[in-house]
Amino acid sequence: MRRRVANEAVPKEAEVERTTSLPSEKWKRSFRTALLTWFAKHSRDLPWRKSRDLYRIWISEIMLQQTQVATVIPYFERFIATFPTVADLAAADEHDVMRHWEGLGYYRRARQLHAAAKQIVTLHKGKFPTNVDDVRGLPGIGRYTAGAILSIGLDAKLPILEANTIRLLARLSKYAGDCASRQGQEHLWAWSEAILPEAEVGRFNQALMELGSLVCTPKQPDCENCPAVKLCPTFAENLQKSIPAPKRPKAFEETREAAVIVLNRRREVLIRHCQPGERWSGLWDFLRVSLPLEPTRDNLLETASQQVETRFGFQVDCDDPIATLKHGVTRFKITLLVLPAAFRKQPAKLNRDEFVWSSISGLEDRPLHSSARRIAARLDQLLRTSRPKLF
Numbered sequence: 509m510r511r512r513v514a515n516e517a518v519p520k521e522a523e524v525e526r527t528t529s530l531p532s533e534k535w536k537r538s539f540r541t542a543l544l545t546w547f548a549k550h551s552r553d554l555p556w557r558k559s560r561d562l563y564r565i566w567i568s569e570i571m572l573q574q575t576q577v578a579t580v581i582p583y584f585e586r587f588i589a590t591f592p593t594v595a596d597l598a599a600a601d602e603h604d605v606m607r608h609w610e611g612l613g614y615y616r617r618a619r620q621l622h623a624a625a626k627q628i629v630t631l632h633k634g635k636f637p638t639n640v641d642d643v644r645g646l647p648g649i650g651r652y653t654a655g656a657i658l659s660i661g662l663d664a665k666l667p668i669l670e671a672n673t674i675r676l677l678a679r680l681s682k683y684a685g686d687c688a689s690r691q692g693q694e695h696l697w698a699w700s701e702a703i704l705p706e707a708e709v710g711r712f713n714q715a716l717m718e719l720g721s722l723v724c725t726p727k728q729p730d731c732e733n734c735p736a737v738k739l740c741p742t743f744a745e746n747l748q749k750s751i752p753a754p755k756r757p758k759a760f761e762e763t764r765e766a767a768v769i770v771l772n773r774r775r776e777v778l779i780r781h782c783q784p785g786e787r788w789s790g791l792w793d794f795l796r797v798s799l800p801l802e803p804t805r806d807n808l809l810e811t812a813s814q815q816v817e818t819r820f821g822f823q824v825d826c827d828d829p830i831a832t833l834k835h836g837v838t839r840f841k842i843t844l845l846v847l848p849a850a851f852r853k854q855p856a857k858l859n860r861d862e863f864v865w866s867s868i869s870g871l872e873d874r875p876l877h878s879s880a881r882r883i884a885a886r887l888d889q890l891l892r893t894s895r896p897k898l899f
């Protein structure tokens with residue numbers, strides 16, 4: 509971002525929309541032309557832009573929620589290579605779907621994707637629906653995703669609103685309020701709908717996202733190279749720093765947990781399939797329990813052992829941590845202690861649907877949360893290089 513310097517072309521009064529009301533016909537015509545001309549030169553060559561197959565667009569849009577384009581590209585390519593059609597995804601094992609999602613986070617997206625694929629097979633004969641109400645009836649699809657899929661795939665005249673376009677439209681409409689508020693959302697959806705062209709809606713919506721992502725960036729928008737600079741009241745008044753209004757900082761909560769590592773004589777580790785309704789349902793994890801934030805060493809090990817018994821019904825003795833990891837999940841900042849443990853009493857029988865003994869190399873094939881994957885790598889290293897006393 510920069511200040512305008514003297515003698516530089518100042519947008520004419522008429523070119524600047526000064527209110528938060530909807531844009532004029534003249535403004536919309538100028539904006540569409542400027543945006544689409546810019547997009548013809550600057551659109552990125554992204555793998556989901558190579559076809560207009562609704563299934564592929566759907567997968568890309570779900571992956572792109574909360575995740576950067578660069579991170580999504582290899583995941584998208586692997587996912588489509590393994591599950592090229594809705595039917596392939598519907599018929600897949602949940603385990604395989606989760607393994608392909610591992611590392612992308614927000615695993616609920618993968619579970620809902622899988623459930624939606626099954627629904628498409630049963631309710632829509634395996635064809636991705638083209639009616640907006642049917643699309644919105646699928647698990648994990650809200651107004652934004654339905655608009656993105658059907659506009660990009662079929663040029664349906666539907667608006668979109670996601671992080672990049674929220675920022676762009678807030679600046680173009682000089683909306684200084686809270687974009688996440690009800691009023692802010694109503695205002696921004698109304699703008700995203702009002703500016704849609706009659707034709708090429710898919711290209712237009714993608715161009716909006718591209719401009720938001722490449723030019724109208726949060727901290728240093730490249731106003732000099734923006735095709736809409738003359739149409740932007742936020743630029744005209746040098747308000748880029750305060751529009752959009754900064755979000756309230758997230759309130760983080762510090763928590764402490766333990767990953768309890770029980771090995772058997774064959775050097776297999778006890779792992780657990782996270783159950784429906786749990787944070788990582790569908791993924792595998794070590795025996796994970798909550799710990800109070802400030803226990804002393806003795807009561808830390810005692811507490812962890814007790815928690816294992818309360819949660820899972822096994823009596824174990826935990827030993828000193830072999831590692832401490834920090835990781836974040838939504839608003840939680842988690843300090844995770846990795847505690848080796850031995851059974852105090854061998855459990856009579858393990859529920860095979862929930863608990864499995866796995867070799868360390870066997871963990872490769874199982875979907876794990878990234879913190880569990882880090883522990884697996886650590887265990888692999890430890891077991892190769894030393895024989896820790898408890899193992």
Ligand code: ADE
Pocket residue numbers: 569572573577656670714717718721
């Ligand atoms: N973010 C969300 N959807 C996108 C898309 N289709 N292209 C680029 N960035 C996006």
